[in-house]
Amino acid sequence: MQALYGQLVVGLINGSFYALLSLGLAVIFGMLNIINFAHGAFYMMGAFAAYFLLNWAGLGYWWALVLAPLMVGAVGVLVERTMLQWLTGLDHLYGLLLTFGLALVIQGVFQNEFGSSGLPYAIPAELRGAQNLGFMFLPNYRAWVIVFSLVVCLATWFVIERTKLGAYLRAATERPELVRAFGIDVPRMITLTYGFGVALAALAGVLAAPINQVRPLMGADFIIVVFAVVVIGGMGSIMGSIVTGFALGLIEGLTKYFYPEASSTVVFVIMAIVLLVKPNGLFGRTA
Amino acid sequence: MTGATHAAPAAASGAAPSGPLAARAEILAFLVMAGLLAALPLTGLIYPYFLMQALCFAIFACAFNLLIGYVGLLSFGHAMFLGTGGYIAAHTAKVWGFPPELAILAGLAAAGAIGAVVGLLAIRRQGIYFAMTTLALSQMVYFVYLQAPFTHGEDGIQSVPQGRLFGLFDLSQQQTFYYVVLAVFLIAFLLIRRIVNSPFGDILKAIRENEPRAISLGYRTERYKLMAFVLSATLAGLAGSVKALVAQNASLTDVHWTMSGEVVLMCLVGGLGTIFGPVIGAVVIIAMQQYLAGFGQWVLVIQGVIFIACVLAFRRGIVGEIIAFAQWRSAEKR
Numbered sequence: 206m207q208a209l210y211g212q213l214v215v216g217l218i219n220g221s222f223y224a225l226l227s228l229g230l231a232v233i234f235g236m237l238n239i240i241n242f243a244h245g246a247f248y249m250m251g252a253f254a255a256y257f258l259l260n261w262a263g264l265g266y267w268w269a270l271v272l273a274p275l276m277v278g279a280v281g282v283l284v285e286r287t288m289l290q291w292l293t294g295l296d297h298l299y300g301l302l303l304t305f306g307l308a309l310v311i312q313g314v315f316q317n318e319f320g321s322s323g324l325p326y327a328i329p330a331e332l333r334g335a336q337n338l339g340f341m342f343l344p345n346y347r348a349w350v351i352v353f354s355l356v357v358c359l360a361t362w363f364v365i366e367r368t369k370l371g372a373y374l375r376a377a378t379e380r381p382e383l384v385r386a387f388g389i390d391v392p393r394m395i396t397l398t399y400g401f402g403v404a405l406a407a408l409a410g411v412l413a414a415p416i417n418q419v420r421p422l423m424g425a426d427f428i429i430v431v432f433a434v435v436v437i438g439g440m441g442s443i444m445g446s447i448v449t450g451f452a453l454g455l456i457e458g459l460t461k462y463f464y465p466e467a468s469s470t471v472v473f474v475i476m477a478i479v480l481l482v483k484p485n486g487l488f489g490r491t492a
Numbered sequence: 493m494t495g496a497t498h499a500a501p502a503a504a505s506g507a508a509p510s511g512p513l514a515a516r517a518e519i520l521a522f523l524v525m526a527g528l529l530a531a532l533p534l535t536g537l538i539y540p541y542f543l544m545q546a547l548c549f550a551i552f553a554c555a556f557n558l559l560i561g562y563v564g565l566l567s568f569g570h571a572m573f574l575g576t577g578g579y580i581a582a583h584t585a586k587v588w589g590f591p592p593e594l595a596i597l598a599g600l601a602a603a604g605a606i607g608a609v610v611g612l613l614a615i616r617r618q619g620i621y622f623a624m625t626t627l628a629l630s631q632m633v634y635f636v637y638l639q640a641p642f643t644h645g646e647d648g649i650q651s652v653p654q655g656r657l658f659g660l661f662d663l664s665q666q667q668t669f670y671y672v673v674l675a676v677f678l679i680a681f682l683l684i685r686r687i688v689n690s691p692f693g694d695i696l697k698a699i700r701e702n703e704p705r706a707i708s709l710g711y712r713t714e715r716y717k718l719m720a721f722v723l724s725a726t727l728a729g730l731a732g733s734v735k736a737l738v739a740q741n742a743s744l745t746d747v748h749w750t751m752s753g754e755v756v757l758m759c760l761v762g763g764l765g766t767i768f769g770p771v772i773g774a775v776v777i778i779a780m781q782q783y784l785a786g787f788g789q790w791v792l793v794i795q796g797v798i799f800i801a802c803v804l805a806f807r808r809g810i811v812g813e814i815i816a817f818a819q820w821r822s823a824e825k826r
Contacts, residue, residue: 240620240623240624288800288804291804292803292804297619297620298566298619298620298623299803299807301566301568301620301623302756302760302799302802302803303799303800303803303804305753305756305799306795306796306797306798306799306800306802306803307796307800308796309753309792309793309795309796309799310792310793310796310797310800311796312792313789313790313792313793313796314793316789316792317788317789317790317793426631429627429628429631429749430628430631432624432627432628433624433628433631435624436617436621436624436625436628466639469635470632470635470636472628473628473629473631473632473635474632476625476628476629477613477629477632480613480614480616480617480625481613481616484616484617485617
C-alpha cells in the first residue's frame with residue numbers, strides 16, 4: 206500500500222511537469238502557431254540555470270525559482286526575435302523543424318560541456334523532511350512541487366481566460382489585424398508570449414532539479430511524452446492541458462504500481478485510444 | 493505524363509516541374525546517377541561499406557519524401573519503420589535462418605503492417621498534430637523494442653548472417669553485396685518515381701495542394717493518404733532490412749526518434765518534394781557524419797545549425813535550388 210501511495214505521488218509530480226510543459230506549449234501554439242520542439246531543451250536549461258546560480262553566483266533555490274525562468278525566458282525572446290519571427294505566414298511545419306534544430310544545438314552544446322551524466326542539486330533546507338499523513342510519509346519537497354505548479358497553472362489559466370490582458374491575447378490569436386487596429390503592439394505580444402511559454406518550461410526545470418538529476422538530455426525523451434499529452438488533451442484549451450497533464454501523470458503512477466512494464470508506454474496507448482474515439486482530443490475544439 | 497502543373501511554392505514542397513523537357517532531364521539525371529554509383533566502388537576512393545550505408549539511407553529518405561513531398565504529411569516517426577525492418581530482418585535471418593531475400597521480405601512486411609496500424613490512427617489528425625502523433629507512436633514502438641526479449645535491449649541483434657541471395661550471390665563478398673544494394677536502391681527509386689507520376693500520384697499531389705477540394709471532387713482522401721503512408725512505411729522497412737544485413741546488426745539507434753529527425757534533415761537539405769533531393773541529402777548527411785565523426789557530439793550541433801539554416805534561408809534544399817535556378821535561366825531566355 207505504501208508503494209502505491211508513493212507511486213501516486215511520483216505520478217502527481219510528473220503530472221505537474223506535464224501540465225506546466227503542455228501549458229507552455231499551448232500558450233505558444235495559441236499565439237505563434239508553432240509546436241515548440243525546443244521546449245524540452247528549455248526545460249533542461251531551467252534546471253541548469255538553477256545549478257549555475259547556486260554554484261557560480263551562490264544564489265539558492267528561491268532565487269533560482271525567480272531568476273532561472275527570467276533568464277531562460279530572455280533566451281526565448283531572443284530566439285523569437287532572431288529566428289521564429291521570420292517564419293510567420295509559412296506552413297506550421299517549418300516552425301516545428303526550426304525548433305527541432307534549435308533543440309539539437311542546445312542539447313549538443315550542453316552535452317559537450319557537461320557530458321551525459323547528471324549533476325546533483327540539493328533540496329532547499331526549508332523543504333527537507335517529510336510529513337506523516339498517517340497512511341504514508343509525504344516528503345515536503347514533493348508536496349511543494351505539486352502545490353506550487355498547480356497554483357502557477359491556475360494563475361496562468363486565470364490570466365488568459367479571465368483578465369483583460371488575456372482577452373487581448375485570445376483576440377490576437379483570432380484576428381491579429383483587428384487587435385493591431387486598436388493600437389496594441391501584436392508582434393511584441395507574440396514575442397513576450399513565447400518568452401512566457403519558455404519561462405514556464407524553465408520553471409518546471411527548476412522544480413525538477415532537486416528531484417531528477419540535472420542532465421543535458423533530461424528534457425529530450427520527456428518532451429515526447431508531453432507531445433502525447435498534448436494530442437490527448439487537444440490543444441484548444443488551457444484547462445485541457447492542465448487537467449490532462451495531471452491526470453496522465455496519475456495514470457502513469459498507477460501503471461507503475463500495477464504493471465510496471467507498461468509504465469513507459471501507457472501514455473502512448475491512451476493517446477492511440479483517444480485518437481480512435483475523439484480525434485480532436487479530449488478538450489479539443491472541433492477543427 | 494501529366495500536363496504542366498505550375499510550380500507553386502506550396503506548403504512543404506519545392507514542387508518539381510513536370511512536362512516532357514523536365515522528364516527528359518530527369519531520365520538523364522537518373523542514368524548519370526546509376527552510372528556514377530555503379531562505377532564508384534571500382535575507383536577504390538570510397539569504402540563500399542560507406543556507400544551501402546548511404547544507399548540504405550537514400551531509400552529511407554526517398555520513402556519519407558513520398559509522404560512529405562507529395563502528400564504534404566510530415567511524419568516524425570519514420571524511424572519505427574526503419575527499425576522494425578531492421579529488427580525483423582535481423583531476427584529472421586539469425587534465429588530462424590531465413591535466406592536474405594526472405595529476411596528482407598519479412599522486415600518489409602512487418603514495417604508495412606505497423607505502417608497500416610499507425611497510419612490508420614495518425615491520419616485522423618492533420619499538420620503538426622499528425623507529426624506529433626507519429627512521433628509519440630514511434631516512441632511507443634521504441635519502448636516495445638527496448639523491452640521485448642528478441643531484440644536484446646541495449647545490445648541489439650549482433651552478427652547477423654548475410655547469407656546467399658537467391659542461393660546465388662554471396663553477400664559476404666562486399667563487391668557483390670554492393671551491387672545488390674545498388675539494384676535494390678534503383679528499383680525502389682524507380683518505383684517511387686512511378687508512384688509519383690501515376691494517376692494515384694496526381695491525386696496525392698491534389699490532396700497536398702487542397703484537401704477540401706479533393707474531397708469535394710469525390711475522392712476518399714483518407715484512403716489515399718493511408719495507402720501512401722503504408723507504401724512509405726514499407727519502403728522505409730525495406731531500407732531498414734537491407735541496412736541490417738549490410739551492418740550485420742539491428743539496434744535501438746535506428747528506432748529512436750532522433751533517427752526520425754535525421755531523415756527529415758536529409759530531405760530538407762536535398763530538397764523536399766523533388767525526386768533526387770532525398771538521395772543527395774542522404775549522401776550529404778551520411779558523408780558528414782562519417783567525416784566529422786572525430787568531433788564527437790559537435791556533429792549534433794552542426795546538424796542542428798544546418799536544420800536552422802535550411803528552414804530560415806534555404807527551404808528549397810540543394811536540388812530545389814538547382815531546379816529554381818534552371819527555371820529562372822529558361823525564363824530569362826524567353
